[in-house]
Amino acid sequence: MARITASVYTSHVPAIGAALDQGKAGEPYWQPLFRGFDFSKQWLAEQRPDVVLLVYNDHATAFSLDFIPTFALGTAARYAPADEGYGARPVPEVLGDPELASHIAQSVIQDDFDLTLVNRMDVDHGLTVPLSLMCGQPRAWPFRVIPLAVNVVQYPAPSGRRCFQLGQAIRRAVDSFDAGLNVQIWGTGGMSHQLQGPRAGLINREWDQAWLDQLIDDPVACSQIPHIDYVREAGSEGIELVMWLIARGAMADVAGGARPVVKHRFYHVPASNTAVGHLILENP
Structure with missing residues (x-):
């Protein structure tokens, strides 16, 4: 049977992709950030x-x-890197897994989640930057990818609780897939940042670290944090962190299994005007 073996969490700052694409990863500003992903x-x-x-x-x-x-699951066989106004990133095409994606869609929708199914779309830096951070600059990505796009751009955004529940439904879906696949789930976005208004440039190190502690140790309580707390403490774009709760909800301990092993934890500011968080949790 298929099994979720680990979850990975990382910010997806677009400037990180630009630094890699333009050969700036070795510059003093960027070196500390990229070193944080050497272990990963x-x-x-x-x-x-x-x-x-x-x-x-x-x-x-x-x-x-x-x-x-609100939740859009990619069911296509391939996804091209998107042109976000300055040309597509020079990264490989993303290959999907329509069979597993269709199974997840069937299972999760029957589990009372109303997913939008997307058979054709380009994928932007939100998806390709995490791949670059974890894989470097290969000629081809070393695994298949199923995109799950979440609306955290235009309110109303889904609650942390609903995202956490979706992660649980995804775990049940993967567990019921009749193929011996090693599946990982990655939650991306965040951490604290605000891109506009009087608080533009906000970074809240203390809140970010406390949130990571709670995500690891008490994910149920973490999932109950209301939107206003994210906005107040982590800035208007801090709401992206609810996407990490989907990945956390898919881990075995949430369903009564063993506590995950923290394989790596990293935090760095700034990257552009954003706090970068990174975490790897492995199911025993």
Whole structure:
């Protein structure tokens, strides 16, 4: 049977992708950030999954204000890197897994989640930057990817509780898939940042670290944090952190299994005007 073996959490700052693409990763400003992912690259090479279900938010690329799905699951065989106004990133095409994606869709929708199914879309930095951070700059991504786009751009955004519940439903779906697949789930976005208004540039280190502690140790309580707390403490874009709760909800301990092993934890500011958080949790 398929099994979720680990969850990975990381910010997806677009400037990180630009730094890699323009050969700036070795510059003093960027070196500390990329060093924080050295362990992660080695870990991923050793624990290479067959499929990654990658939770991210689209930045008005595949979806516009004309059409805003709350949860959109990619069911296509391939996804091209999106042109976000300055050309597509020079990264490999993303190959999907339509069979597993269709099974997850069937299972999760029967589990009372109303997903939007997307058979064709381009994927922006929200998805490709995490792949670059974890995989470097390969000629081809070393596993298949199922995109799960979450609306955290235009209110109303889903609650942390609902995202956590969706992660639980995804775990049940993967567990019921009749193939011996190693599946990882990645939650991306965040951490504290605000891109506009009087508080533009806000970074709250103390809140970020406390939130990471709670995500690891008490994910149920973490899922109960109301939207206003994210806005107040982590800035208007801090709401992206609810996407990490989808990945956390898919871990075995939430369903009564063993506590996950913290394989790596990293935090860095700034990257552009954003706090970068990163975490790897492994099911025993």
